[in-house]
Amino acid sequence: MKLITRDTDYALRAICKIAKEKGKVLSVKELTGLTKVPGPYLRKILQRLNKAGVLISHKGTGGGFKLARGKVNTRLFDLIVIFQGHFKLNECFFKKEKCPDTGTCPLKKRIDKIEKNVIKELKEITIASLLR
Amino acid sequence: MKLITRDTDYALRAICKIAKEKGKVLSVKELTGLTKVPGPYLRKILQRLNKAGVLISHKGTGGGFKLARGKVNTRLFDLIVIFQGHFKLNECFFKKEKCPDTGTCPLKKRIDKIEKNVIKELKEITIASLLR
DNA sequence: AACAAATGATACTATTATGGTATCATTAAC
DNA sequence: GTTAATGATACCATAATAGTATCATTTGTT
Ligand code: FES
Ligand code: FES
Numbered sequence: 001m002k003l004i005t006r007d008t009d010y011a012l013r014a015i016c017k018i019a020k021e022k023g024k025v026l027s028v029k030e031l032t033g034l035t036k037v038p039g040p041y042l043r044k045i046l047q048r049l050n051k052a053g054v055l056i057s058h059k060g061t062g063g064g065f066k067l068a069r070g071k072v073n074t075r076l077f078d079l080i081v082i083f084q085g086h087f088k089l090n091e092c093f094f095k096k097e098k099c100p101d102t103g104t105c106p107l108k109k110r111i112d113k114i115e116k117n118v119i120k121e122l123k124e125i126t127i128a129s130l131l132r
Numbered sequence: 133m134k135l136i137t138r139d140t141d142y143a144l145r146a147i148c149k150i151a152k153e154k155g156k157v158l159s160v161k162e163l164t165g166l167t168k169v170p171g172p173y174l175r176k177i178l179q180r181l182n183k184a185g186v187l188i189s190h191k192g193t194g195g196g197f198k199l200a201r202g203k204v205n206t207r208l209f210d211l212i213v214i215f216q217g218h219f220k221l222n223e224c225f226f227k228k229e230k231c232p233d234t235g236t237c238p239l240k241k242r243i244d245k246i247e248k249n250v251i252k253e254l255k256e257i258t259i260a261s262l263l264r
Numbered sequence: 265a266a267c268a269a270a271t272g273a274t275a276c277t278a279t280t281a282t283g284g285t286a287t288c289a290t291t292a293a294c
Numbered sequence: 295g296t297t298a299a300t301g302a303t304a305c306c307a308t309a310a311t312a313g314t315a316t317c318a319t320t321t322g323t324t
Contacts, residue, residue: 001134001135001137001219001220001221002133002220002221002222002223003133003221003222003243003246004222004243005133005311006225006311006312007311007312010225012239027269027270027271028271029270038312038313038314039314040313040314040315041313041314043272044313046271047271047272047273050272057270057271057272058270058271058320058321059269059270059271059272059319059320059321060269060270060319060320060321060322061268061269061270061320061321061322061323062269062270062321062322062323063269063270063271063320063321063322064270064271065271076239076242087133088133088134089133089134089135089136090135090136091134093138093142106261106262106264107144107208107257107262110208110253110257110262111136113253114135114250114253114254117250117253118246118249118250121245121246121249122246125239125242129238130238130239130242132238138282139282139283159298159299159300160299160300161299170283170284170285171285172284172285172286173283173284173285175300175301176284178300179300179301179302182300182301183301189299189300189301190291190292190299191291191292191298191299191301192290192291192292192293192297192298192299192300193291193292193293193294193297193298193299194292194293194298194299195292195293195298195299195300196299196300197300
């Protein structure tokens with residue numbers, strides 16, 4: 001039902017805070033203060049964003065995370081993919097046992113259409129556009 | 133992430149089968165055969181549909197469920213509401229602890245817009261339109 | 265060189281949501 | 295009165311989510 005999970009939401013918040021401090025490296029501790037997200041949990045999220053190339057991490061004293069070059073243009077859609085895997089609104093519940101109606105299923109077609117629209121809109125929401 | 137839960141999906145399938153047998157009363161046993169949904173689970177679902185007025189149940193020997201008058205026009209949106217509660221794509225994850233940014237949150241506005249579109253489309257998908 | 269402050273990696277735990285089952289009561293046909 | 299169905303509800307099992315803990319690694323500071 002919900003488009004955005006907690007991970008994605010927290011990630012988005014953290015990225016926005018980081019993006020506002022253009023170029024500055026923020027530690028998990030600082031970000032916990034800013035976002036109210038539990039420290040270790042936030043850390044895990046930031047690590048994933050680092051792996052995904054959205055953030056760049058710096059270890060050691062004074063370390064933390066900053067936004068990678070050009071990544072203010074990261075789209076909400078990208079974050080969803082990072083944290084929630086492939087984007088699919090219409091997983092057929094027969095998929096495991098081989099759906100008897102694949103191809104003919106009229107519902108699938110309708111949901112697919114909705115999905116396309118949603119994806120398009122999620123791609124228009126960028127970090128940059130949220131900062132304004 | 134997924135728009136439709138298992139309940140809703142199963143409900144939809146069952147209703148479609150019932151709608152095809154115009155007026156005929158189908159028992160859970162018969163519907164289990166037609167839909168491959170586990171009996172007792174399907175039963176619970178059908179009971180909810182009965183309470184919601186989409187189906188009409190008949191107890192006793194030869195009993196079962198049939199479609200209520202005019203309910204071929206039930207919309208997918210209605211089913212989602214019945215099984216998944218109010219439709220909200222954008223639950224703020226701070227809702228419990230009182231969101232600090234309500235009102236100003238730019239994300240909320242964007243998701244609300246998406247939500248409106250999705251709802252509109254879900255209201256266009258009726259049982260009748262799926263039978264064709 | 266030693267220490268401290270940070271992240272990397274990963275394993276663990278707790279909580280909640282989901283999917284499904286079981287049981288007993290009630291109703292209606294024969 | 296017996297049987298075949300649903301009504302209502304409580305229960306259980308599994309999986310997903312949210313969050314914690316720990317140890318290793320890197321880096322700045324003294
Ligand atoms: S029933 Fe499998 S795709 Fe619709
Ligand atoms: S942060 Fe609460 S509505 Fe967006």
